[in-house]
Amino acid sequence: MAKIEVIPQTVKRKQALRVAAYARVSEAKEESILSLSAQVDYYTKLINANSKWTMAGIYVDEALTGTKETRPNFMRLMTDCRAGKIDCVITKTVSRFARNTVTLLSACRELKELGIDVYFEAQHIHSNSGEGELMLSLMASLAQEEARSDSENMKWAVKKSFEQGKPWNAIIYGYKLLEGTFTVVPDEAEVVRRIFGYYLDGLGSCKIAQILNSERVPTLHNSAWRDNTIISMLTNRTYTGDLLLQKTYSENYISKRKMMNNGELPMYIVEEAHEPIVDRATFNAVQRELAQRSEKFKGKTNRRTDYTFSGKIVCDYCGDRFSRRTFRNKVTWICTTYKRKGKSVCPCSKQIPDEVLTSVTAEALGNDCFDEAEFTARIDHISACPENRLVFHFKDGTSAKRTWQERSRSESWTEEMKEQARLAALRRYT
Numbered sequence: 185m186a187k188i189e190v191i192p193q194t195v196k197r198k199q200a201l202r203v204a205a206y207a208r209v210s211e212a213k214e215e216s217i218l219s220l221s222a223q224v225d226y227y228t229k230l231i232n233a234n235s236k237w238t239m240a241g242i243y244v245d246e247a248l249t250g251t252k253e254t255r256p257n258f259m260r261l262m263t264d265c266r267a268g269k270i271d272c273v274i275t276k277t278v279s280r281f282a283r284n285t286v287t288l289l290s291a292c293r294e295l296k297e298l299g300i301d302v303y304f305e306a307q308h309i310h311s312n313s314g315e316g317e318l319m320l321s322l323m324a325s326l327a328q329e330e331a332r333s334d335s336e337n338m339k340w341a342v343k344k345s346f347e348q349g350k351p352w353n354a355i356i357y358g359y360k361l362l363e364g365t366f367t368v369v370p371d372e373a374e375v376v377r378r379i380f381g382y383y384l385d386g387l388g389s390c391k392i393a394q395i396l397n398s399e400r401v402p403t404l405h406n407s408a409w410r411d412n413t414i415i416s417m418l419t420n421r422t423y424t425g426d427l428l429l430q431k432t433y434s435e436n437y438i439s440k441r442k443m444m445n446n447g448e449l450p451m452y453i454v455e456e457a458h459e460p461i462v463d464r465a466t467f468n469a470v471q472r473e474l475a476q477r478s479e480k481f482k483g484k485t486n487r488r489t490d491y492t493f494s495g496k497i498v499c500d501y502c503g504d505r506f507s508r509r510t511f512r513n514k515v516t517w518i519c520t521t522y523k524r525k526g527k528s529v530c531p532c533s534k535q536i537p538d539e540v541l542t543s544v545t546a547e548a549l550g551n552d553c554f555d556e557a558e559f560t561a562r563i564d565h566i567s568a569c570p571e572n573r574l575v576f577h578f579k580d581g582t583s584a585k586r587t588w589q590e591r592s593r594s595e596s597w598t599e600e601m602k603e604q605a606r607l608a609a610l611r612r613y614t
Contacts, residue, residue, distance in 0.1 A: 202271045203231050204240040206261055208280050220246060227274065240270045256503040262291065263500050265300050266569065277306040289581045356422055357404050358461050366422065366458040373461045375401055379417055380462050383470055389414040418474065424467045425460030492556050493517060493541060493566075500569040502530040509535070517541060519568070532568065540588050548576040548584045 205227035209220045224242050231239050243261040264270055273295070275281045281304065282288040292302055292311040302311040358376040359366040375396070382392045389411040396409040403409060417423070497506035497517055504521040515538035521530040542554040545566075549558055567575040576584045 200236055200238040202240040202269065203234075203237045204243060204261065204264070204270045204273050205231065206243045206258065206273060206275045206281060208245040208255070208258075220244060223276065230274070240264075259498075259500055259503045262294070263569070265295055265298060268298075270300060272300065273302045275302065275304060278304050278309070290577055290583055293581075294575075294583060355404065356420065357417065358423065359458070368459050368461060376417065376423060376461050379414060380423075380466055380470055383414075383418055384466070384473060389418075415474075418470050421467070423460065423462040424464050425458055426455050427457045492559060493538075496563070497536075497541075497566045497568050499530060499532045500567045500575075501532045504530070506536070506568060508538075515539075532570070534568075534572065536568065536574075536588065537590075540590075544574060544586045544588045545576070548574075548586050 205224075207220055207223040207227065224244060227242055228239070231237050241261075241264065243257040245255040245257045261270075261273065265273070278288065281302070282291065295302055296312055303309070304311075354361055354366075356366065358369060358372040360369050361367075379392055379396075382395070383389075387395075392414050393409040393411050401409070403413070421427075491508050493506070494508065495505055498504075499506065499519040499521065502519065502521045504519055506517040507520045507523065509516050509518050509523070516535035517538065518535045519530055519532045522532055545559060545563075546552065546554040549555065549562065551558070562578055562580075564577045564579045567577065569575060572588050572590070574586050574588060576586065578584070
C-alpha cells in the first residue's frame, strides 16, 4: 500500500495592512473642532470596516497650520512610519496633509523610500503611483497659493482693524476681549498689580515667578510662571489703558514666525482705549527701573544669540527646536522641551556636540569642511531623530540622512581642558 506523507503549509499568510489616518484643522473654532471629531470618527470606522486592514492609529493636529513642519502629531506620524509601525497613511486632502509644497514632497518622498503609500481621498491620489508625485506637486502648489491668498486677506483685515484703533484677537493676562474692547478680569488684575509692586520693591523677574508658582497662581494657559513672562508684562503698555498696535507681525505665510516690528510696518497708538490696571506713574517708574538694571548688568549679558544652527534643528519627537548650551567650555545642542520640562515630556535627551553637528552637516552638503553660507542657502531645517539620526531637509525638497557618532571622553577634551587637568594634577602632588 502506498505511503502518503502530508507536506505542511510553508507559505505565510499575508498580514493585514497597517493603516493610519492623519487629520487636521487650522482654526480652534467650535465648528472646526466638530469637523475634526467627525474626521476621526469617519477614519476609525473606515479602517476597522476593512478586513484586510488593521488600525495603526489616528494622528490629529488641532489649530495648526499646514504650512508648518513642526506639527507635533504630524511629526509623531513620521516617527512611527520610520519605526516600521505603519504601511499606509490615509488623509482627506493634499491641503490637510501639508499646504507647503516643499514639506509635502519631502514627506511623501521619504515615506515612498520606506515603502509607505499616502492616499489622498478627495483627489484619489496614491503617492506611490507613477503619476503621484506630479499630481501632488500641482495640488500642493494650488494649496500653497490658496494659503498665500488667505494670508493677504487676513493682513488686510488686521490692518483695517488697527487703523480703527481696535485690537485683533489679543489675549492678555488681566483682560478679556469683549466686543473689540479690553475688559478687566478682577482676580488677574490684582496679580498684575502685585507683579508691578514686587518689581519696584526690588525683586527680580525670576523671584517674582517663583513666588507666583509657589502660591500656585494660575496663568492663562495653566503653565508655570517664567521670568520672560514677567518682563513681558512689566513692559506691556496695555496695562495703562493705552494700546500699542502691531508690535509684531508674521514673517510670511509659510513659516508664520512672529517677528518684532522694528519699523518694518507702521504701529498705532490709542490712548485711554480701556480701563487701566496700573497707573501711568507706576508703569513709568517700572520702565526706569528696568533700564537701570539693564544698564547695570549690560556687560554680563552681552552675548551672541544668533548662532548658525539657531532655530534650524527640530526635535522629531515633540516638534520643539533645539537650543545651544555651553557647559564647561563644551558647546552642545539639546531639545528645548527636554531642557525645560524634562524626560517625562520629551525623551529626546541626547545632546549633539557642536563640532560633531558641523562635521555631519558638511558631509550632508558634500563638502570637506563646514560652510555657513552654503548651509543657510541650501538647508531649510534638520530633524533630530532617535538613535543619533539626523535628516537634512533641503530647500529644493530633497533630503539627506546621516548618523552621528558620539566621541569618547578623551576625544572630546580640548587642549585647554587637558592643560587645566595637567595643572590640577601637579597641584595635588606638589
